Amino acid sequence: MAWNLTSDRPIYIQLVEKLQLDIITGSYRLGEKLPSVRDLASEAAVNPNTMQKALTELERSGLVYTQRTAGRFVTDDPALIRSIRRDLAASHIRDFIRTMRQFDMSDDEILHLIEEIMKEEIE
Amino acid sequence: MLGKLLKYDWKYSWRLLALLNGALLIFSLLGQLGSRVLWHGSEMISSMLAALYVFIYVLLFSGSLIATQIILVVRYYKNFYTDEGYLLHTLPVTTGEKIWAKFINHTLWTIINIACLMFSVLCLLGPAEWGNFFNLFPKFFSSLSSALNLPAAVVVIAALAAVLLSLAFMIYSLYFCISVGSLFPSHRVIASIVTYVVLYCVIQFGAFAYLISSTLFIDRRMYGAHPASASGTFGIVYTGGMLLLLAGSALFYGFSYYAADKKLNLD
Amino acid sequence: MKELVTCKNLTKQYGSKLALNNINLSLEPGKIIGLLGPNGSGKTTLIKILNQLTFPTSGEVLIAGNPLSVTTKSLISYLPDRMYLGNWMHVSDALDFFSDFYTDFDRSRAQDMLSKLNIRLSDTIRAMSKGTKEKLQLILVMSRRAALYCLDEPIAGVDPAARDYILSTILNNYAPDAAILISTHLISDIENILDEVIFIRDGAIVLQSSVDDLRIQNGKSVDHVFREVFKC
Numbered sequence: 001m002a003w004n005l006t007s008d009r010p011i012y013i014q015l016v017e018k019l020q021l022d023i024i025t026g027s028y029r030l031g032e033k034l035p036s037v038r039d040l041a042s043e044a045a046v047n048p049n050t051m052q053k054a055l056t057e058l059e060r061s062g063l064v065y066t067q068r069t070a071g072r073f074v075t076d077d078p079a080l081i082r083s084i085r086r087d088l089a090a091s092h093i094r095d096f097i098r099t100m101r102q103f104d105m106s107d108d109e110i111l112h113l114i115e116e117i118m119k120e121e122i123e
Numbered sequence: 124m125l126g127k128l129l130k131y132d133w134k135y136s137w138r139l140l141a142l143l144n145g146a147l148l149i150f151s152l153l154g155q156l157g158s159r160v161l162w163h164g165s166e167m168i169s170s171m172l173a174a175l176y177v178f179i180y181v182l183l184f185s186g187s188l189i190a191t192q193i194i195l196v197v198r199y200y201k202n203f204y205t206d207e208g209y210l211l212h213t214l215p216v217t218t219g220e221k222i223w224a225k226f227i228n229h230t231l232w233t234i235i236n237i238a239c240l241m242f243s244v245l246c247l248l249g250p251a252e253w254g255n256f257f258n259l260f261p262k263f264f265s266s267l268s269s270a271l272n273l274p275a276a277v278v279v280i281a282a283l284a285a286v287l288l289s290l291a292f293m294i295y296s297l298y299f300c301i302s303v304g305s306l307f308p309s310h311r312v313i314a315s316i317v318t319y320v321v322l323y324c325v326i327q328f329g330a331f332a333y334l335i336s337s338t339l340f341i342d343r344r345m346y347g348a349h350p351a352s353a354s355g356t357f358g359i360v361y362t363g364g365m366l367l368l369l370a371g372s373a374l375f376y377g378f379s380y381y382a383a384d385k386k387l388n389l390d
Numbered sequence: 391m392k393e394l395v396t397c398k399n400l401t402k403q404y405g406s407k408l409a410l411n412n413i414n415l416s417l418e419p420g421k422i423i424g425l426l427g428p429n430g431s432g433k434t435t436l437i438k439i440l441n442q443l444t445f446p447t448s449g450e451v452l453i454a455g456n457p458l459s460v461t462t463k464s465l466i467s468y469l470p471d472r473m474y475l476g477n478w479m480h481v482s483d484a485l486d487f488f489s490d491f492y493t494d495f496d497r498s499r500a501q502d503m504l505s506k507l508n509i510r511l512s513d514t515i516r517a518m519s520k521g522t523k524e525k526l527q528l529i530l531v532m533s534r535r536a537a538l539y540c541l542d543e544p545i546a547g548v549d550p551a552a553r554d555y556i557l558s559t560i561l562n563n564y565a566p567d568a569a570i571l572i573s574t575h576l577i578s579d580i581e582n583i584l585d586e587v588i589f590i591r592d593g594a595i596v597l598q599s600s601v602d603d604l605r606i607q608n609g610k611s612v613d614h615v616f617r618e619v620f621k622c
Binding site for chain 3: 124127130131134135206207208209210212213214215216217385387388389
């Protein structure tokens, strides 16, 4: 897991995004226990305070919860994960469409091109 | 904490000092053995070897004396006022403890050095002479004791106290020189040496002045061996001298404390 | 939360040079704070004063609410920008030394880190390369469970791999609730681990802010902001 952190945005926001991605892509499965704050911080080469801030954010969104003595766990609610996956995907698609529309392509042209390339990508 | 400082001070310097003093002792031993073996050879070679030996011996003798002092003073300087000071001065110990640890280690090694010097002389003299050598001490003290009309024990103790106080005075004077030097950030070493030279002259002059002025107290009758006046005069001169040494040592210690405490300004 | 370091109107004058000019600052426990400024800005002077290697001309310094004393020395673990262990020492001597003088020294932690670097107890400092000496000092300092760590230029003059090692050693070993004050002029290498930054120039504090606020307000890295603030 490469943590590519840039310095022009707060680190904790980037950590939230990376952890969300890990959860959505299944690197951390439903209900799986997360490593400790210190271990995660060490892995990401960041300040444990920053990692703590990121995890608190994730807890707020419900993606992650804390069980007092046992540690932190990924939510076991698949609907929540699906909803967040959808939101993230939607955001990527929105950016994509905005860019594509700048290329002066009609929405139909865009959809056709997408299908074409998806077929290519299967090989 | 003082004990711990002493431990590391000892660890820091014992090897080199032991080497130095050990070399002297070994060389003396060699001389003693050599003198038995070589005396039967040709006269010319024996005397040349003897001369060479004496030359080297004198070098080692005075060298070990001077080198011991220089090594210990340089260690003081390095520990207190160079990069090593970053370690020493951030330890949770008081300034007094730092100075005393250096002083105690220094005194110890000076005494060891003097003992080695004496042993090396004994070595050279050979066992035959030891009887005479050791008799010197009681003879000296008993004659002094009768001249002053004081019990021998008092004389011995007074002499010992004078030696130790002089030692303390000398050692703290060295730390004083280093401390003065430390106040001149870009010329520390030169300033220390200059201070030493100046101080040396001042002390020599002071001692001379003291001795001369103490004759004011000497009663002519002392030479008539009048017991009471002799011990009285001697007592005054001795006490005066001891007080001066004590005051001087305190002054040197105080200044060294000041330089290492509030005036500390590491590079 | 009790302040760990408090400076009130701290001024330090060296002859005609004003090294620190009326510094007012406070550091809280649990944070990693960067003291950032160009060479000669007063960073090292400030850290020396905290460690009583030099003394203020005027003003007040408190460590955990206490004035500077022998006790405050035991609260601070200091890594200077130079080699301060005697060349004569073996690694075992250095470990003994720290154990003897600092009750908060975690010897087994230090030994563990040293063995991972293949540094043996019998190695002498005299025989070590500069990089190894620096790592040894870092390990000793970070193995103390201190209230405040003062690291003066820990990554200057060090290759990138060693830099990573140093940063990860710092992150993985500081005592919880301790504060770390890192003074450096190499900002881009270190800003990702900082909670707060203090910009200092010509002995005066120009800015004190959390890193996140700085990035949100400026949309740029701390390094970038620094360059703008300190443009020659």
